[in-house]
Amino acid sequence: MDRDSSEFSARIDELIPRLRRYARALTGERTAADDLVQDTLERAWTKLHLWRDGSDLRAWLFTIMHNVHVNHVRSRGAPTVPIDDDMADAPVRPTQSDLLEVRDIEAALQRLPLEQRAVLLLVALEHMSYQQSAETLGIPIGTVMSRLARARERLRVMFAADAGASLKVIK
Amino acid sequence: MNKLEITEAELHAWLDGELPEEHRSAVESFIAAHPEDAARLEAYRRNDHALAGRFDSVLEEAVPARFAGRPAPRRGRFLQYAAAAGLLVVGGFAGWHLHGVYGGARPGDAPSWARRAAVAHVVYSPEVRHPVEVAADQEAHLVAWLSKRLGAPLKVPRLDGLGFGLVGGRLLPGDQGPVAQFMYQDGQGQRLTLYVRTNREQIRETAFRYAQEGNVRQFYWIDRGLGYALTGEISKEDLLKVANTVYQHLNP
Numbered sequence: 001m002d003r004d005s006s007e008f009s010a011r012i013d014e015l016i017p018r019l020r021r022y023a024r025a026l027t028g029e030r031t032a033a034d035d036l037v038q039d040t041l042e043r044a045w046t047k048l049h050l051w052r053d054g055s056d057l058r059a060w061l062f063t064i065m066h067n068v069h070v071n072h073v074r075s076r077g078a079p080t081v082p083i084d085d086d087m088a089d090a091p092v093r094p095t096q097s098d099l100l101e102v103r104d105i106e107a108a109l110q111r112l113p114l115e116q117r118a119v120l121l122l123v124a125l126e127h128m129s130y131q132q133s134a135e136t137l138g139i140p141i142g143t144v145m146s147r148l149a150r151a152r153e154r155l156r157v158m159f160a161a162d163a164g165a166s167l168k169v170i171k
Numbered sequence: 172m173n174k175l176e177i178t179e180a181e182l183h184a185w186l187d188g189e190l191p192e193e194h195r196s197a198v199e200s201f202i203a204a205h206p207e208d209a210a211r212l213e214a215y216r217r218n219d220h221a222l223a224g225r226f227d228s229v230l231e232e233a234v235p236a237r238f239a240g241r242p243a244p245r246r247g248r249f250l251q252y253a254a255a256a257g258l259l260v261v262g263g264f265a266g267w268h269l270h271g272v273y274g275g276a277r278p279g280d281a282p283s284w285a286r287r288a289a290v291a292h293v294v295y296s297p298e299v300r301h302p303v304e305v306a307a308d309q310e311a312h313l314v315a316w317l318s319k320r321l322g323a324p325l326k327v328p329r330l331d332g333l334g335f336g337l338v339g340g341r342l343l344p345g346d347q348g349p350v351a352q353f354m355y356q357d358g359q360g361q362r363l364t365l366y367v368r369t370n371r372e373q374i375r376e377t378a379f380r381y382a383q384e385g386n387v388r389q390f391y392w393i394d395r396g397l398g399y400a401l402t403g404e405i406s407k408e409d410l411l412k413v414a415n416t417v418y419q420h421l422n423p
Contacts, residue, residue: 016238021229025222034235035299041238105221123187124219125226130189145180152183152215159218 008048011057019065025121026069028110040065059136066118066137073114108158116151119144177201186212284346285382285391288366288400291343291352293387296362303339303354313340317351323369323397328420330355333413335363347371363403363413370398379414390414394421
């Protein structure tokens with residue numbers, strides 16, 4: 001291993017716990033999350049020549065992880081709901097299944113569309129700035145802000161509905 | 172301050188500390204004057220913290236050894252080609268050197284079915300998600316299915332005594348029809364494959380023969396009309412031990 005790659009290796013190692021945290025929250029499943037981390041690391045090593053020294057390594061790795069995950073989800077044909085960013089002001093209402101199934105923050109998180117979940121996690125878990133989140137996900141900053149707002153509101157409504165239902169039961 | 176002058180995006184920007192200094196006081200007075208919005212923002216903050224509370228523990232978990240440092244080329248360059256190029260690699264096996272372990276065999280190229288077995292090994296053994304078609308928890312079904320397709324009663328040797336558990340198996344196209352591949356894995360994730368084909372040639376039995384390309388080693392033999400190829404990336408000595416165990420299980 002040459003000097004550059006051993007330095008790169010040490011810097012990547014420092015970021016692995018954060019990649020795992022993001023992967024766990026993104027996929028909601030431990031094994032899938034670690035597979036995602038592994039695929040991300042393997043891709044990062046093969047694309048090392050594309051990383052510009054001095055640029056944000058964390059953002060670069062998270063970008064790779066996000067892309068790998070999106071490709072996995074697409075190849076599985078999982079039902080992701082495409083987000084129409086022009087509909088940012090559409091009211092958010094919990095669906096019937098939201099009301100029935102949301103028990104905790106993790107379950108609620110998995111009910112968010114992937115695009116919204118990714119933004120919320122970069123901001124709330126990684127404490128990335130809007131600008132960093134936009135660069136990481138390759139989307140405009142305005143899109144980051146509208147997805148973030150919708151993600152938070154949707155989570156809030158799920159919990160508000162849940163709390164309301166509990167109150168009725170207690171009565 | 173009129174609500175229309177404060178956007179939803181500004182409220183979130185305030186929450187995230189992204190609001191430019193000059194807008195901050197206007198947003199804060201708006202929030203002070205609108206308790207419902209204040210409660211909503213408080214709920215957002217609470218949920219953000221709940222997310223951190225749920226997932227921050229992952230940061231403390233021991234990192235699996237497989238993530239540390241540059242991933243060693245798990246299978247040499249040759250295997251990467253194999254995975255990428257599939258059948259093209261078959262030609263690469265033509266150069267395999269070969270000699271009998273128990274004597275009697277003369278140097279020459281491994282037969283095409285043994286080369287196919289080696290290619291199948293390098294193609295499927297790196298698979299993370301779909302290493303097999305039928306997993307070991309349905310072993311009875313796996314054996315019945317593959318026996319039916321090959322038209323011969325198959326047995327799956329137990330290698331647990333050597334530390335290799337059955338992962339499962341799959342059906343593959345061989346040079347003369349369907350063949351079976353069983354996959355085994357040890358505690359370190361090291362995988363072996365046992366390739367079984369029906370042998371239409373007249374040969375009923377042969378000694379163990381050995382072939383190697385890079386780190387990929389293989390013993391193959393014919394027994395009671397079935398061809399077996401055991402392939403892996405472990406040492407020749409260890410692979411021979413496994414091959415003997417396989418042979419004994421098939422000839423109790």
